[in-house]
Amino acid sequence: MHRETLQRYMNYLLLLTKLKSEGRATVTSDELAVREGVTGSRVRQDLSALRILGKPRQGYRIADLEILISSMLDILSAKPVALVGIGNLGRALVLSDIWSHAGFDLVALFDADPAVIGTAVAGIPVRDAATMERFIQEQGIESACLALPADKAQAVADRLVNAGVRAFWNFALIDLDVPAGIIVENQRLEQGLMALSFRIAKRNSDQARGPQD
Amino acid sequence: MHRETLQRYMNYLLLLTKLKSEGRATVTSDELAVREGVTGSRVRQDLSALRILGKPRQGYRIADLEILISSMLDILSAKPVALVGIGNLGRALVLSDIWSHAGFDLVALFDADPAVIGTAVAGIPVRDAATMERFIQEQGIESACLALPADKAQAVADRLVNAGVRAFWNFALIDLDVPAGIIVENQRLEQGLMALSFRIAKRNSDQARGPQD
DNA sequence: CCGGTCTCGGTACCCGGTTATCGATTCTAC
DNA sequence: GTAGAATCGATAACCGGGTACCGAGACCGG
Ligand SMILES: NC(=O)c1ccc[n+]([C@@H]2O[C@H](COP(=O)([O-])OP(=O)(O)OC[C@H]3O[C@@H](n4cnc5c(N)ncnc54)[C@H](O)[C@@H]3O)[C@@H](O)[C@H]2O)c1
Ligand SMILES: NC(=O)c1ccc[n+]([C@@H]2O[C@H](COP(=O)([O-])OP(=O)(O)OC[C@H]3O[C@@H](n4cnc5c(N)ncnc54)[C@H](O)[C@@H]3O)[C@@H](O)[C@H]2O)c1
Numbered sequence: 356m357h358r359e360t361l362q363r364y365m366n367y368l369l370l371l372t373k374l375k376s377e378g379r380a381t382v383t384s385d386e387l388a389v390r391e392g393v394t395g396s397r398v399r400q401d402l403s404a405l406r407i408l409g410k411p412r413q414g415y416r417i418a419d420l421e422i423l424i425s426s427m428l429d430i431l432s433a434k435p436v437a438l439v440g441i442g443n444l445g446r447a448l449v450l451s452d453i454w455s456h457a458g459f460d461l462v463a464l465f466d467a468d469p470a471v472i473g474t475a476v477a478g479i480p481v482r483d484a485a486t487m488e489r490f491i492q493e494q495g496i497e498s499a500c501l502a503l504p505a506d507k508a509q510a511v512a513d514r515l516v517n518a519g520v521r522a523f524w525n526f527a528l529i530d531l532d533v534p535a536g537i538i539v540e541n542q543r544l545e546q547g548l549m550a551l552s553f554r555i556a557k558r559n560s561d562q563a564r565g566p567q568d
Numbered sequence: 569m570h571r572e573t574l575q576r577y578m579n580y581l582l583l584l585t586k587l588k589s590e591g592r593a594t595v596t597s598d599e600l601a602v603r604e605g606v607t608g609s610r611v612r613q614d615l616s617a618l619r620i621l622g623k624p625r626q627g628y629r630i631a632d633l634e635i636l637i638s639s640m641l642d643i644l645s646a647k648p649v650a651l652v653g654i655g656n657l658g659r660a661l662v663l664s665d666i667w668s669h670a671g672f673d674l675v676a677l678f679d680a681d682p683a684v685i686g687t688a689v690a691g692i693p694v695r696d697a698a699t700m701e702r703f704i705q706e707q708g709i710e711s712a713c714l715a716l717p718a719d720k721a722q723a724v725a726d727r728l729v730n731a732g733v734r735a736f737w738n739f740a741l742i743d744l745d746v747p748a749g750i751i752v753e754n755q756r757l758e759q760g761l762m763a764l765s766f767r768i769a770k771r772n773s774d775q776a777r778g779p780q781d
Numbered sequence: 782c783c784g785g786t787c788t789c790g791g792t793a794c795c796c797g798g799t800t801a802t803c804g805a806t807t808c809t810a811c
Numbered sequence: 812g813t814a815g816a817a818t819c820g821a822t823a824a825c826c827g828g829g830t831a832c833c834g835a836g837a838c839c840g841g
Binding site: 358359361362365369427428429430432434442443444446447448450451453454456457458459497498521522524536538540542544545546547548549550551552553554555556558 | 571578640647655656657666669670671710735737753758761763766768
């Protein structure tokens with residue numbers, strides 16, 4: 356599955372949550388389509404691929420969509436995850452509620468700074484990074500989020516792989532070198548900002564040329 | 569231009585910076601290709617679209633690539649930008665060095681909390697959000713980053729649009745409603761985490777079925 | 782100097798994502 | 812009950828990004 360498609364599914368889910376909170380029980384393909392900038396046709400094909408059936412003149416049942424899309428993304432499972440690096444970024448991530456939304460359960464925080472070890476963030480204690488391997492192994496944690504300086508990330512990742520971690524959400528500005536089979540999802544905030552820059556440049560040049568429609 | 573293509577250009581740029589720091593002066597299309605998981609053909613077409621010429625048996629001059637890709641993304645320009653919401657996330661963004669890499673110059677910070685107003689982060693003073701409009705107008709700032717709670721984001725965005733802001737980098741978990749022509753680039757960290765969840769589920773099911781190759 | 786090899790530039794083709802279209806089904810209105 | 816509108820499901824057509832391929836230029840070794 357391509358990234359665009361995956362992103363569409365995620366956006367459907369985000370939108371469904373909103374619709375449900377408004378009391379809606381069903382939704383049509385065209386409604387989902389306009390929010391995504393695609394046609395109803397595309398939406399119907401997306402849902403069809405998940406074996407989701409709708410009813411003519413009624414649409415799709417929101418509850419069905421939520422369950423099926425969620426299970427495809429495997430975000431119902433509460434996979435335990437650890438976060439290493441309780442700086443500004445780490446703290447913001449801990450305090451956000453994205454973990455449960457994406458099927459993770461944030462169960463452990465680690466840092467190397469004595470000033471933060473022993474404190475708690477969002478009720479989760481910050482442990483000494485020196486004790487990391489043991490805790491990870493004992494708890495069977497297979498996912499980790501890295502929010503620490505680029506020059507520390509590779510060494511920490513190596514230790515975590517040894518302890519059994521098989522998937523990383525990496526914020527450090529470095530390409531991690533990991534064994535085959537280990538997943539690294541890099542979160543490069545730079546890219547969002549560069550994309551914004553490009554869109555600004557494009558809009559400005561389009562307006563300078565004058566709208567063509 | 570599609571998002572995938574844009575992302576490829578950005579990755580070329582990131583990689584070029586690294587190569588240059590290693591003392592390299594030229595790079596071949598195949599070298600750039602393997603890092604991106606595409607063929608040399610695709611890279612040559614990408615570069616050809618930017619009117620970048622290489623030399624047979626030598627490759628492309630890294631300096632040329634950097635300048636042309638950078639200018640396409642318009643990241644040489646140092647556009648002034650303001651950041652609103654100096655919480656954990658805002659602080660992490662201020663302290664990162666992504667702004668200059670993406671063609672922006674972070675010139676102003678705003679918050680509503682008296683406890684942080686008057687302090688400074690990375691040498692930039694935090695101003696009272698009440699004085700936001702005036703400063704934005706006087707400085708001619710047209711870009712803003714929103715790192716504040718979802719229920720405050722729309723009101724702040726409205727005020728900023730009135731003051732002249734025409735592009736947003738939005739971290740609040742809400743779909744901003746803005747006039748036509750105003751750009752909103754949403755940074756949804758949830759998506760990265762959901763993508764990780766999906767990749768984990770896919771790997772696990774693939775392994776269960778056994779490698780097919 | 783010359784064949785061999787490497788890599789670029791351009792072209793043709795392919796594939797899959799997207800849209801368009803049409804028949805089938807269900808609900809509403811009278 | 813029937814006409815009409817709305818919406819789904821399926822299929823076909825379209826389009827553009829990606830790949831394969833080939834000829835041309837550049838460097839190397841002998
Ligand atoms: N584009 C992006 O993805 C992006 C954006 C912002 C920041 N970042 C990066 O995220 C990282 C964290 O940012 P931040 O503002 O929170 O930085 P920070 O300095 O505030 O936090 C880093 C934390 O990591 C801890 N740490 C250092 N070495 C460690 C180790 N070996 N084991 C465990 N913990 C260790 C430190 O004690 C500190 O608490 C930085 O590398 C920054 O460059 C990336
Ligand atoms: N997926 C994501 O994109 C993602 C991830 C993490 C956090 N977030 C969001 O980012 C936002 C900030 O996160 P955080 O951890 O820094 O929160 P935070 O509470 O630490 O910081 C919010 C800051 O905004 C300030 N603020 C509130 N109202 C304001 C106003 N009207 N004008 C100016 N400033 C105002 C507060 O004083 C505070 O300093 C939150 O909304 C959070 O949900 C999003």
